[in-house]
Amino acid sequence: MAADLGMAALSVRGRSRRPPPAAPSPAQVLKCRAWWSGPMLARCLRSVPTVKDRSMGSIATDEHAGAPSRAIGGRLRTWSPPAVAATAAVAGSILLTIVLVAIGFVITRSSLSPRIVGWDGSVERWIELHRTAALNRWTDVGSILGGTGTILVVAGISIAVMVIRRLWYDAGLLGMALSIEFTTFLATTTVIDRPRPTIVPLDPIPVTSSFPSGHMGAAIATYVGLGIVLSSHLRRAAVRVAIWVVAPVVPIYVGLSRVYRGMHHPTDVMASVVLGVGALCFALLAVHAAAVAADRRRDRRVETPKLRERSEVRT
Numbered sequence: 201m202a203a204d205l206g207m208a209a210l211s212v213r214g215r216s217r218r219p220p221p222a223a224p225s226p227a228q229v230l231k232c233r234a235w236w237s238g239p240m241l242a243r244c245l246r247s248v249p250t251v252k253d254r255s256m257g258s259i260a261t262d263e264h265a266g267a268p269s270r271a272i273g274g275r276l277r278t279w280s281p282p283a284v285a286a287t288a289a290v291a292g293s294i295l296l297t298i299v300l301v302a303i304g305f306v307i308t309r310s311s312l313s314p315r316i317v318g319w320d321g322s323v324e325r326w327i328e329l330h331r332t333a334a335l336n337r338w339t340d341v342g343s344i345l346g347g348t349g350t351i352l353v354v355a356g357i358s359i360a361v362m363v364i365r366r367l368w369y370d371a372g373l374l375g376m377a378l379s380i381e382f383t384t385f386l387a388t389t390t391v392i393d394r395p396r397p398t399i400v401p402l403d404p405i406p407v408t409s410s411f412p413s414g415h416m417g418a419a420i421a422t423y424v425g426l427g428i429v430l431s432s433h434l435r436r437a438a439v440r441v442a443i444w445v446v447a448p449v450v451p452i453y454v455g456l457s458r459v460y461r462g463m464h465h466p467t468d469v470m471a472s473v474v475l476g477v478g479a480l481c482f483a484l485l486a487v488h489a490a491a492v493a494a495d496r497r498r499d500r501r502v503e504t505p506k507l508r509e510r511s512e513v514r515t
Contacts, residue, residue, distance in 0.1 A: 268485060268489075269485055269488035269489045269491075269492055270489075270492050272284065272288055272485070272489040272492070272493075273488070273489040273490065273491070273492025273493040273495075273496060274492060274493075274496060276489070276493055277492075277493050277496035277497060278497075279493060280493075281490035281491070281493050281494040281497075282490065284486075284489050284490045284493040285372055285376065285486040285487060285489065285490040286486075288482065288485055288486035288489050288490075289376045289379065289380055289482060289483065289486045291482075292380055292478075292479075292481075292482025292483075292485060292486065293379075293380045293383045293384050293482070295482075296380065296384045296474075296475070296478040296479065296482060297383075297384045297387045297388055299474065299478065300384060300388040300412060300471065300474065300475055300478075301387075301388055301391050301392065303471050303474065304388060304391070304392035304394065304411050304412070304471070305392070307394075307411065307467050307471070308392060308394050308411070316467055319466075319467075320397075320465040320466055320467055321397075321398070323459075323466050324397045324398070324399045324459075324462065324465065324466075325399065327399070327459065327460055327462075328399040328400065328462070331460070335460065336402060336461075338457075339402070339456070339457035339460045339461050340402070340457075340461075341457075342453045342454050342456065342457025342458075343403060343415065343454070343457045343458060343461055343463070345419065345450060345453065345454050345457075346415030346416060346418060346419040346451070346454035346455075346457075346458070347415065348414075348418075351378070351418045351419070351422050354422055354423075354426075355374055355375075355378055355422050358374060358426055358429075359371045359374055359375055362374070362429070367429075369487045369490070369491060370429045370432075372483075372486070372487050372490070373425060373428070373429065373483050373484060373487050374421075374422070374425045374426065374429065374483075376482075376483040376486050376487070377421040377422075377425045377479045377480050377482075377483035378418065378421050378422065378425075378479070380421075380478075380479040380482050380483060381414075381417045381418055381420075381421040381475060381476060381479035382414075382418070384417075384475060384478075384479065385408075385412060385414045385417055385418075385475060386408075388411070388412055388475075389408045389409045389411060389412065389414070390409075392409060392411045393409045394409050394410040394411035394465070394468070395409070395410060396409075396410045396462070396463065396464075397410070397462050397463070397464070397465055399462040400462060401461065401462040401463060402460075402461040402462060402463075403461050403462075403463055405463075406463075410463075410464055410465055410468050411464075411465070411467075411468045411471065412468050412469075412471045412472040412475050413455065413458055413463075413464045413468045413469045413471075413472040414472075415454050415455075415458050415463075415464075415472075416451060416454055416455040416458065416464075416469050416472035416473070416475070416476065417472045417475035417476040417479065418476070419450060419451035419454040419455075419476065420451045420472070420473065420475075420476025420477060420479075420480065421476050421479045421480055421483075423446075423447050423450040423451055424447045424448060424451065424476070424477075424480060425480055425483070426447065427443045427444060427446070427447030427448075428480070428484075430443050431443050431444065451476065455469040455472065455473075456469075
């Protein structure tokens with residue numbers, strides 16, 4: 201009897217990891233029947249995302265989590281998933297700030313600084329000599345794509361759509377990536393306080409310092425983050441390839457535009473790649489850890505009644 205109860209508990213645990221999808225609503229069924237019938241109806245209904253599927257999101261399932269995410273989620277399994285995600289995001293922001301500040305000190309205050317600064321200056325002078333009216337217009341578009349207003353609009357609309365569709369982990373990924381990027385950028389630019397390039401700027405000078413490029417970091421966090429979310433929900437390989445062609449190109453376009461317009465040194469933009477990619481990596485770590493913690497909490501809720509029943513049978 202005890203062995204049977206143990207096997208039942210294990211089977212329930214296995215089912216808790218992959219709960220059966222909720223039945224489609226009558227409206228979804230009618231929509232499918234309006235277009236197909238017979239065998240095509242079943243295919244249509246299988247393609248309809250259920251509420252449970254949308255609430256999890258395919259970017260944050262337990263199978264996608266790596267060893268660090270599993271370790272964090274398992275250790276913090278008694279915490280709520282938002283608390284786990286917030287803790288991982290704060291820790292990631294602190295670590296990323298330390299890395300960016302170290303890079304900034306190497307560029308501006310180390311024995312390598314004269315060579316790095318000299319190379320930056322030579323590139324900037326060459327750019328200033330080769331400016332054209334057409335390039336001025338094109339780089340203005342690139343600078344706008346990474347501007348604060350554009351990033352807020354794109355990210356805000358994207359997160360709102362994800363929340364409406366109950367893609368909580370997807371929305372959390374994009375929101376936390378931008379939060380980590382912004383806090384790390386503010387801390388780093390305050391500590392390093394690098395002057396802007398000496399060439400004639402084509403945009404108004406912001407109040408922040410030159411290192412790192414906030415436009416570049418935010419563009420990576422936003423556009424590449426959207427690429428991660430979209431590619432995780434799309435099945436066609438051609439569409440995924442198109443997404444991963446466009447997603448990295450936009451931040452590169454933004455970074456080159458900022459250097460061309462005299463707003464950042466080339467090494468500022470290079471360091472911002474670490475900023476944007478690091479923010480995305482720590483955001484992914486946070487959502488995966490939250491998903492693991494949520495899965496462990498569900499397991500505990502399912503196993504506890506079974507274990508109690510098992511102990512009662514033994515007594």
